[in-house]
Amino acid sequence: MDTQQTRQGVGFALGAYFIWGIAPAYFKLVKQVPATEIMTHRVIWSALFMLLLITLSRSWPGVRSVLRQPKKVLLLALTAITIGGNWLLFIWAVNNQHMLEASLGYFINPLINVVFGMLFLRERFRRLQWLAVLLATLGVLVQLWKFGSLPVIALGLALSFALYGLVRKKIQVDAQSGMLIETLWLFPLAAIYLFGFADSATSHLAANPLSLNLKLVAAGIVTTIPLMLFAAACSRLRLSTVGFFQYLGPTLMFILAVAFYGETITPDKMVTFGFIWLALLVFVCDAVAFSFRARARARIA
Numbered sequence: 329m330d331t332q333q334t335r336q337g338v339g340f341a342l343g344a345y346f347i348w349g350i351a352p353a354y355f356k357l358v359k360q361v362p363a364t365e366i367m368t369h370r371v372i373w374s375a376l377f378m379l380l381l382i383t384l385s386r387s388w389p390g391v392r393s394v395l396r397q398p399k400k401v402l403l404l405a406l407t408a409i410t411i412g413g414n415w416l417l418f419i420w421a422v423n424n425q426h427m428l429e430a431s432l433g434y435f436i437n438p439l440i441n442v443v444f445g446m447l448f449l450r451e452r453f454r455r456l457q458w459l460a461v462l463l464a465t466l467g468v469l470v471q472l473w474k475f476g477s478l479p480v481i482a483l484g485l486a487l488s489f490a491l492y493g494l495v496r497k498k499i500q501v502d503a504q505s506g507m508l509i510e511t512l513w514l515f516p517l518a519a520i521y522l523f524g525f526a527d528s529a530t531s532h533l534a535a536n537p538l539s540l541n542l543k544l545v546a547a548g549i550v551t552t553i554p555l556m557l558f559a560a561a562c563s564r565l566r567l568s569t570v571g572f573f574q575y576l577g578p579t580l581m582f583i584l585a586v587a588f589y590g591e592t593i594t595p596d597k598m599v600t601f602g603f604i605w606l607a608l609l610v611f612v613c614d615a616v617a618f619s620f621r622a623r624a625r626a627r628i629a
Contacts, residue, residue: 337564341573344557347550349580352422352430354550356589358543361530363420366547368518368526370415373548375511381552382504391505401509403499407492408510414488415551421481428591431581433485435604438574439464439611440490448494456614460607467603475596482600503559507552572615575608 358366382388394400421430439461445451453461472478496506522531533541561570585591593601 333564337561337570340557341561341565341570342576344554344561345573345576346580347554347557349577350584351550351554352427352581352584353588354543354546355419355422358540359423361540361544362526362528363416363423365522365526365528365531366419366423366544367412367416368522369544370419370547370551371412371511371514371518372522373545374551375508375515375548377548377552378504378508378511381556382508385504387504390502391508394501394505394509400499400501403495404501404506404509405513407495407499407506408513410488410492410495411510412514414485414492417481417484417488421485425589425591426481427581427585427589428593428597429479429481430485431578431585432479432597432601432604433482434489434578434581435575435601435608436464436482436486437489439604439607440486441493442611444490444494449497454614454618456610456617460611460614463603463607463610467600467607470603471596471600474599477596479597479600503555507555572612 355366361369382391394404418430421427442451442453442457443461446453468479468483499506501509530536530540533544536544558570561573586593
């Protein structure tokens with residue numbers, strides 16, 4: 329890969345994870361809206377934004393190609409439910425003072441990905457990867473044993489996003505087509521709920537201030553733009569390189585939670601975070617060492 333492509337890829341990756349990391353600040357701006365309603369807006373405006381994006385980029389042939397494969401379309405219904413649940417849990421966590429636990433979930437996620445790779449993709453664990461997963465597991469078990477609580481939100485976010493990534497990897501659909509079909513699967517449910525069942529102070533759009541409606545429309549942009557940046561980064565960088573940027577998102581969430589939104593790091597969270605951060609340090613050191621060894625072998629060959 330040439331230098332310009334690499335530079336572009338790094339910029340796209342930084343942009344994607346930066347937006348994902350500060351996304352909680354956006355959801356805080358609309359915290360007066362119930363999480364289920366924010367979720368419906370996220371689906372509706374994401375679907376409309378994706379329709380516009382695919383039309384402007386003339387990507388309809390790719391969408392039609394996917395639609396001609398019923399098995400993939402049905403699997404995208406599964407990924408739609410999975411990512412929809414992840415979005416809903418994340419929004420609820422952010423607006424109910426659980427941003428720290430949400431960030432913990434995305435720190436755990438890469439380790440869950442390694443486990444899923446071994447279980448479902450027949451990928452082999454290296455010794456340091458085993459150690460990283462063991463440390464993460466110990467962090468959760470210590471919290472359960474010493475404090476009698478499980479980081480349910482963190483585990484829910486990590487597992488749902490890992491499952492989403494696993495199924496999307498298996499079905500091999502491009503980011504734009506996949507996201508359009510996923511949001512179209514969720515669109516009828518979101519529209520029926522918002523316009524047929526939701527009855528709150530913010531559910532009647534005509535009665536809302538214009539500023540609030542614009543913020544709700546922005547849910548589509550907050551959802552789709554980082555995903556497109558991520559896809560662009562993946563096409564320009566090695567996947568292992570993109571992986572190093574994934575810690576930017578939860579790190580920004582952690583800083584926002586502690587520095588700006590007054591969340592307290594309780595002893596049980598501190599224990600779990602300590603184990604997870606140690607696990608991630610081992611994980612990253614292993615990835616760097618593996619990358620160097622692979623390049624050395626390539627040069628010798």
